Amino acid sequence: MGAPQGDWYVKSVEKTFTVLGAFTEEEPLQSVSEVAAKADLSRAAARRFLLTLTELGYLSTDGARFQLAPRVLNVGSAFLSSLTLPAIAEPHLKQLSADLQETASVCILDDVHVVYVARVTSPRLVSVAVQVGTRFPAWATSMGRVLLASLDDADLQDRLARSDVRRFTPSTVPSREALQAEIRTVRERGWSVVREEYEEGLSGVAVPVHRGGRVVAAANVSLHQSYGRAAGLEEILLPRLRRAAEDISADYGIRLTG
Template identity: 75%
Template sequence: MVRSSQAWYVKSVEKTFAVLGAFTAESPRLSVSEVAAAADLSRAAARRFLLTLADLGYLSGDGARYQLAPRSLNIGSAFLSSLTLPALAEPHLKTLSADLQETASICILDGEHIVYVARITSPRLVSVAVHVGTRFPAWATSMGRVLLAALEPEDMESRLDRSDLRPYTPNTLWDRAALLDEIDGVRQRGWSVVLEEYEEGLSGVAVPIHQGNEVVAAANVSLHHRNPTGPALSETVLPRLRDAAAAISADYGIRVTG
C-alpha cells in the first residue's frame, strides 16, 4: 500500500482503493479476512469498507464473500473513453489479426502490471480469458518486457522489486539476473517474444508503440502453440506487427524516429 506524509493525504481514500484492488482475476471473490490481509486492514475495518462499497453499488456479496459489481467499471471507463489510442489502433489491429489469423492486442504499463486497452481476437482458442482491462504481471509477458525495457534502469528495477517473481509454468524465466539479461536483450533488439511463460499454450511477440522517442504502449500478436517460433516469426509475424505498430504510432500523432 502506498504511504504518504503529506498534510492533504486522505488515508480513507487510500484504504478504499486498497480494498477494491484486492479483487483480481485470480481472486474475484474474497472473504472479509482475505480482504483485510490483502489491504493491510483489521478485519473490523475491512468489513466496514466492504459494507460501504456494497451499499454504494461497487461490490456485491452475501456477507461472507464479496466480489466487484458492474458499477465498479465506472472507475476505469472514463479513462478508457478518454484514451484515444485504442480507437485509433482498432482498425490496424483488425487488419493485423485478419492477416495473421491471430489475436492482436495493445497494452499500457500500470505499476508492475500491464493493462489491456485494445484487443481483437482471432477464431483460435486461447487458454485464458483476456479482455480490455485485464491485468498481467509485466515481467512475465512480451508486452510487459517491451514496456519495462523502455524505462530508466532505476524505475524498471523498482517495479521488479514490487513484483512476485515465481514460476507460473515450467517455461517461466523468473530468475532475476536472467530476467534482467532478457529485458536488456529486448531493449537492444526492439521486440520481445515470450513462449508459454505465464500460461501454458499462451505465447506472444510484442513491439513498442512510440510517441516521439517515448514508448507509450506495446502491441502484441499471439503465437499459435503448435508453431510459435521459426521462420514465420521473423519473416511474417514480426515484420507485420512492426508495420502495424508504426501505423498506429503515425495515427496517434507520432513519428517514430530512427
C-alpha cells in the same frame, strides 16, 4: 511506490482502493476476514468499508462474501475513453488479426503490470480468457518486457524489485538475472517474444508503440505453433506487427500534435 507525504493525503481513500484491490481474478469472492488480512485492517474496519462500497454499488454480497459489482467498470471505462488509444489501435489490430489469423492486442504499463486496452480476437482462439482490462505481471509477458525495456535503469530496477518474479510454468525464465539479461536483449533488438512463461498455451510477440518520441504502449500478436523458433516469426509475423505498431504510433501522434 513510497507512501505519499503531505497534509493533503486522505488515508481513507487509500484504504478504500486497498479494499477494492483485494478482489482479484484468482480470488473474486472475499469474506470480511480475508479482506481485512489483505488490506491490513481490523475486521470491524474492513466490514465498514465493504458495507459502504456495497451501499454505493461497487460491491455485491450474498451475506457472507463480497465481490466486485459492474459499477466498478465505470472508472475503467472513463479512463479508456479519455485515453483514445483503444479507438485508434482497433482498426489496425483488426487488419493485423485478419492478415495473420491471430489475436492482436495493445497494452500499457501500470506500475508492475500490463493492462490490455485494445484486443481483437482470432476466431480460432477459444480457451484463453483475456479481454480489455485484463492485467498480467509485466515481467512475464512479451508486452511487459517491451515496456520495461523502455524505462531508464533506475525505474526498471525499482519495478523489478517490487515484482513477484517466480516460476509459473516450466518455461518461465529461471532467475532474476536471466530476466534482466532478457530485458537487455529486448532493449537492444526492439522486440520481445515470450513462449508459455506465464501460462501454458499463452505465448506472444510484442513491439513498442511510440508517441512524442517515447514508448507509451506495446502491440502484441499471439503465437501459434506454426510459427517456428525463428523463420515464421521473423519473416512473416514480426514485419507485419511492426508495421501495425508504426501505423498506430503515427495516428496516435496526430492526436498529440493536432
